[in-house]
Structures are given as C-alpha cells and as structure tokens.
Amino acid sequence: MTREEALKIIETEKLKNFNWYGDHVLRANEVVISEVSTRWSVFTADERESVISEVVYDSESDALEDFIERLRADKILSEL
Numbered sequence: 001m002t003r004e005e006a007l008k009i010i011e012t013e014k015l016k017n018f019n020w021y022g023d024h025v026l027r028a029n030e031v032v033i034s035e036v037s038t039r040w041s042v043f044t045a046d047e048r049e050s051v052i053s054e055v056v057y058d059s060e061s062d063a064l065e066d067f068i069e070r071l072r073a074d075k076i077l078s079e080l
Contacts (some may be wrong), residue, residue, distance in 0.1 A: 001061050001064040001065050001068070001070075002061070002064070003060075003064065003068050005064075006064045006067065006068055009068055010068075010071065011043065013075070014076070015071040015072065015075055015076075016069070016074075016078075017029060017030045017031060017069075017074055017078075018030055018031045018032070018033075018067070018071055019032040019033070019034075020030070020033065021033060021034055021035060022034050022044075026045055027045065027049065027051070028042070028045060028046065028047045028049050029044075029045060029046065029047055031043075031045075031067060031070040031071050031074060032043050032044070032045060032051075033063055033064065033067040035060075036056070038058075039040075039056050039057060039058055040056070040057045040060050040062075040063035041054055041055070041056050041057075041063070042054070042055050042057070042060070042063050042065075042066045042067050042070065043055070044070060045062050
C-alpha cells in the first residue's frame with residue numbers, strides 16, 4: 001500500500017482519530033503512524049496518551065496496512 005492509497009481509503013471510508021506521520025501532537029485514543037530512521041512505527045495511544053501495541057515495520061507498505069486496519073477497527077468500535 002502506498003501513502004496515496006492509504007489517504008484515499010481514509011477519505012473514502014471517513015476514518016478518523018489518527019496522527020499521520022506526526023502532523024500534530026499525540027492525542028488520546030488515536031492511531032499513529034510515524035517514520036523512525038528507515039523504519040515505520042504504528043501504535044495506538046490510550047486515554048492517557050500512552051503508547052500501546054506498537055509494532056515497528058521495515059516496510060512502509062506493511063505499516064500502512066496495519067495503520068488502516070487499526071483505523072477501521074476504531075471506526076467499528078466507535079459505532080457500537
């Protein structure tokens with residue numbers, strides 16, 4: 001998956017509560033993707049803005065897939 005594809009999915013599916021490559025300060029209950037050197041980190045921030053369930057990838061494509069999956073899960077949970 002590319003960044004462009006991920007952004008298109010976010011827009012089309014109206015996904016929310018995310019931090020796209022550090023575009024703002026970490027907030028509670030959001031999914032984050034960031035680039036660290038030549039690797040990519042995906043994690044969720046809990047209600048206290050603590051990092052939970054972080055996974056670091058060697059492939060940006062894999063990181064973006066995880067990022068989108070987490071955003072989709074967040075959307076489903078928020079609609080319950």
